[in-house]
Amino acid sequence: MMTGYGNTSRTRKTPRSRGRMRSGSGPDRATLGIIGLVCAIAGFFVLGIILGPVAVVAGWLSMGRRWAGSNIPAVVAVALGAIDIVLALVWLVGQGTPGNGLF
Numbered sequence: 001m002m003t004g005y006g007n008t009s010r011t012r013k014t015p016r017s018r019g020r021m022r023s024g025s026g027p028d029r030a031t032l033g034i035i036g037l038v039c040a041i042a043g044f045f046v047l048g049i050i051l052g053p054v055a056v057v058a059g060w061l062s063m064g065r066r067w068a069g070s071n072i073p074a075v076v077a078v079a080l081g082a083i084d085i086v087l088a089l090v091w092l093v094g095q096g097t098p099g100n101g102l103f
Helices: 029-041 049-063 072-096
Strands: none
Touching: 029 049, 029 072, 049 072
């Protein structure tokens, strides 16, 4: 009798290692929080208009789309990413004025 080929009464319904594997195929939440934090800090120096939204999205995904929890790098990434976006927009508006100043 071949147990694994068609006899469903004795075979497992799920693989044995399913509980030990991650459910997603992408990076885990801690890694996303750190990536967001690095992008937020780098956004203060270069490409804040691009790295700011990347930091906000990575931090938000790392938090699991909710504010509850103790994922500090993710919360800091969202906050600094938002500040990056605001500063980049202020800088872009300032560049459009005749004086080329901050405002």
